[in-house]
Amino acid sequence: MIDMISMIAAIVLNGFRALRRDRGALILSFILPVAFFSIFAGIFGGMGGSSTPRVSVLVVDEDRSAVSGRLVQALLQEPSLDASTHPKPKKGGPVPPDYTAAGAETAVKQGEAPAALIIPKGFGAHPMALGPGGERATIRLLHDSSDPVAAQMVAGMLQKVAMTSLPDTMAQVGMRYFERASGGLTPEQRKSIEAAMSRIPASPNAAVRNGPAGDAGFVALDVRDVVGEKKQNSMISFYAAGIGVMFLLFTASAAGGSLLDESESGALDRILSSRVSMTTLLAGKMAYSALLASAQLTLMFLWGATVFHLDLFGHIPGFIVMTAVTSFAVAGFGMLLASVSHTRAQAGAISTLIILTMSAIGGSMFPRYFMPEAMQKVGLITINAWAIDGYTKVFWRDEPILQLAPQVGVLIGAGIVLFVIARRFARRWEYS
Amino acid sequence: MGLPWPKKMADVHMYVYHRCMAFAAPAIPLRIDSVVKRFGDLTAVSSVSLQVRERACLGLLGPNGAGKSTLIRAISGRVRLDAGSIRVFGEPAASAAARAALGWVPQELALYPLLTCRENLEAFGRYQGLRGKALHDGVAWCLEWAALADRAGATVKTLSGGMRRRLNMAAGLVHRPRMVLLDEPTVGVDPQSRNRIFDMVAELRNQGATVIYTTHYMEEAERLCDTIAIMDHGRIIAQGPKEELVEQSFGRRSDVLMRFAAAAGNAGAWATAHGGMMQAGDEGLAHFAVAQPTDIAALLDAAARDGLEVVDVVLRRPNLESVFLHLTGRDLRP
Numbered sequence: 069m070i071d072m073i074s075m076i077a078a079i080v081l082n083g084f085r086a087l088r089r090d091r092g093a094l095i096l097s098f099i100l101p102v103a104f105f106s107i108f109a110g111i112f113g114g115m116g117g118s119s120t121p122r123v124s125v126l127v128v129d130e131d132r133s134a135v136s137g138r139l140v141q142a143l144l145q146e147p148s149l150d151a152s153t154h155p156k157p158k159k160g161g162p163v164p165p166d167y168t169a170a171g172a173e174t175a176v177k178q179g180e181a182p183a184a185l186i187i188p189k190g191f192g193a194h195p196m197a198l199g200p201g202g203e204r205a206t207i208r209l210l211h212d213s214s215d216p217v218a219a220q221m222v223a224g225m226l227q228k229v230a231m232t233s234l235p236d237t238m239a240q241v242g243m244r245y246f247e248r249a250s251g252g253l254t255p256e257q258r259k260s261i262e263a264a265m266s267r268i269p270a271s272p273n274a275a276v277r278n279g280p281a282g283d284a285g286f287v288a289l290d291v292r293d294v295v296g297e298k299k300q301n302s303m304i305s306f307y308a309a310g311i312g313v314m315f316l317l318f319t320a321s322a323a324g325g326s327l328l329d330e331s332e333s334g335a336l337d338r339i340l341s342s343r344v345s346m347t348t349l350l351a352g353k354m355a356y357s358a359l360l361a362s363a364q365l366t367l368m369f370l371w372g373a374t375v376f377h378l379d380l381f382g383h384i385p386g387f388i389v390m391t392a393v394t395s396f397a398v399a400g401f402g403m404l405l406a407s408v409s410h411t412r413a414q415a416g417a418i419s420t421l422i423i424l425t426m427s428a429i430g431g432s433m434f435p436r437y438f439m440p441e442a443m444q445k446v447g448l449i450t451i452n453a454w455a456i457d458g459y460t461k462v463f464w465r466d467e468p469i470l471q472l473a474p475q476v477g478v479l480i481g482a483g484i485v486l487f488v489i490a491r492r493f494a495r496r497w498e499y500s
Numbered sequence: 501m502g503l504p505w506p507k508k509m510a511d512v513h514m515y516v517y518h519r520c521m522a523f524a525a526p527a528i529p530l531r532i533d534s535v536v537k538r539f540g541d542l543t544a545v546s547s548v549s550l551q552v553r554e555r556a557c558l559g560l561l562g563p564n565g566a567g568k569s570t571l572i573r574a575i576s577g578r579v580r581l582d583a584g585s586i587r588v589f590g591e592p593a594a595s596a597a598a599r600a601a602l603g604w605v606p607q608e609l610a611l612y613p614l615l616t617c618r619e620n621l622e623a624f625g626r627y628q629g630l631r632g633k634a635l636h637d638g639v640a641w642c643l644e645w646a647a648l649a650d651r652a653g654a655t656v657k658t659l660s661g662g663m664r665r666r667l668n669m670a671a672g673l674v675h676r677p678r679m680v681l682l683d684e685p686t687v688g689v690d691p692q693s694r695n696r697i698f699d700m701v702a703e704l705r706n707q708g709a710t711v712i713y714t715t716h717y718m719e720e721a722e723r724l725c726d727t728i729a730i731m732d733h734g735r736i737i738a739q740g741p742k743e744e745l746v747e748q749s750f751g752r753r754s755d756v757l758m759r760f761a762a763a764a765g766n767a768g769a770w771a772t773a774h775g776g777m778m779q780a781g782d783e784g785l786a787h788f789a790v791a792q793p794t795d796i797a798a799l800l801d802a803a804a805r806d807g808l809e810v811v812d813v814v815l816r817r818p819n820l821e822s823v824f825l826h827l828t829g830r831d832l833r834p
């Protein structure tokens with residue numbers, strides 16, 4: 069029995085001794101779980117700050133009445149909304165003019181905000197109604213259906229804000245509804261109600277403002293998807309790009325890993341003893357990897373077009389541009405991964421770690437606009453985020469190719485930088 | 501043969517120079533001058549100098565860790581030297597001209613396992629700058645030379661060990677180099693394949709190639725090589741034709757192996773007293789060097805006089821293995 073315990077202890081000790089000398093295993097064992105925990109906690113937990121991310125909404129007041137002004141002010145003060153009536157001023161520049169309805173629609177189409185509220189002329193005269201047939205102005209909610217949560221939230225918050233910011237108006241509307249439904253008030257009743265209404269403040273108190281969101285629908289709302297209204301299936305292009313890029317990264321790391329296979333088999337030595345230089349070899353591997361990635365993306369989008377009615381053939385130029393630059397950047401990533409790894413097994417472990425991390429924060433697993441703002445910014449260090457943004461511009465927002473300049477520039481730049489760093493690391497293979 | 505047409509203008513002067521030099525004075529295929537290569541504190545190659553003449557076959561021998569592989573890699577331009585120089589047909593080892601003139605066959609099966617024989621040869625031919633007819637001819641020659649023409653469409657992983665070895669050799673020779681480095685080409689193959697490889701090397705020599713052959717099998721070196729260089733601890737400790745090396749190590753003497761009966765407890769002391777030595781790890785076997793075969797009789801008489809029972813005697817002319825063990829010792833190497 070003692071012998072057995074001693075053997076088990078020796079095995080345990082051997083395990084820890086081996087782990088202590090294996091830096092990669094140590095990182096995988098201890099740092100990786102903490103890193104993943106931090107990432108997901110950051111995405112879902114709001115980085116320790118406010119629990120729910122604020123929804124951006126643009127507000128256009130076409131009525132310019134006292135009532136609409138109070139509603140706009142209340143929307144601007146609503147803590148769960150990030151409402152704005154005009155574009156953000158440039159540093160040191162003057163405050164830009166307020167959004168018009170057309171300007172707000174364009175801004176939503178371009179992805180500056182997921183929703184816009186247009187308060188129409190005449191809203192002040194008929195802000196809300198109770199019961200059927202009540203006359204009321206209709207507020208328009210323009211939204212981008214790629215972010216379905218934002219539209220729901222803005223609609224709900226509008227009702228809440230309307231009730232809490234316009235309590236006097238609501239009471240008047242209620243009285244009129246009661247009068248109509250009950251067949252008329254006696255002069256005493258009317259006098260008594262008006263006295264009570266005079267005590268209702270024109271502005272909401274704090275207790276009311278912080279109350280639960282109303283969903284009674286006092287304010288008429290016309291909800292319109294201004295980005296995806298003509299599209300067959302709104303999220304297909306997002307998932308094709310998001311999932312596509314994630315798997316592309318895995319494929320590129322595997323393609324880059326062929327360098328490690330060749331190194332282990334001795335073929336790399338033989339190749340480098342021929343007239344092929346290390347730069348040529350890396351460039352060749354990267355070209356292969358980029359072509360493979362392009363083929364994969366093409367297949368993915370063709371599948372999306374065939375099965376999910378994605379409008380691929382209406383966006384061919386944008387698709388070609390984004391596929392080319394995404395494949396280039398992803399291939400560069402594969403080269404770097406192979407050149408920093410010493411064995412295929414190590415490359416596999418590192419690639420899984422990095423790709424899952426990049427895909428999580430870069431929006432491949434779920435859209436970045438669901439994440440807190442800080443995480444959205446962090447996501448911009450990933451290839452995934454730039455590729456998905458580019459494909460979204462092409463397939464979702466129908467933007468012209470020139471609008472892809474930031475994504476094209478960043479992805480090409482990333483590919484070049486990754487290749488240069490990979491070349492630097494590959495020097496260890498060149499000579500002994 | 502050996503020097504491809506220049507692919508760009510920058511290579512033209514090198515091409516012209518090489519061609520002119522070929523007419524002016526034929527350069528020595530391999531000239532190694534005072535080469536030193538260190539890996540940290542370890543000196544893998546220490547002041548090695550060596551020359552190989554045209555059409556020669558040099559056998560490079562040495563125990564594990566002697567520095568052979570580092571030297572071979574240095575010749576193929578894959579090692580940065582700490583001192584000295586290596587020239588292949590007059591060109592620096594890592595230069596494009598040297599690479600074109602050199603065919604390196606590594607000890608490992610450095611092939612693409614998922615490609616066919618033909619595809620592998622085409623790949624390595626292209627890496628050497630071959631295109632079109634030159635590539636086609638080179639591949640065809642290699643398939644014939646390696647007796648793989650009927651398996652040209654088979655993937656590497658479906659080939660036998662011997663076939664893989666032959667393909668591994670062929671992949672280093674698609675560009676028809678003037679000098680060939682063969683690093684233990686017969687490791688792990690059956691006698692039939694080994695004989696085929698010997699024939700392939702002989703054919704290479706017949707066609708005018710200079711060959712450098714490393715091996716641990718002494719009989720291979722004796723059979724194939726006309727010059728031997730023995731390396732140990734990073735140095736060349738002996739160099740020359742086999743007969744010269746035997747002469748230098750043993751003179752005209754022969755080796756006598758004498759086995760004693762198990763009961764002969766004082767055999768070691770007796771052997772030492774009579775100029776012999778016991779073989780390491782074998783308590784009953786002694787080696788003696790004798791000038792004449794008739795000297796065996798005197799040894800047997802002495803043993804009988806001293807009461808030692810001899811059960812077996814062998815007279816052996818020293819061979820390359822004797823020289824190798826004589827020079828490098830019998831201790832196991834890491």
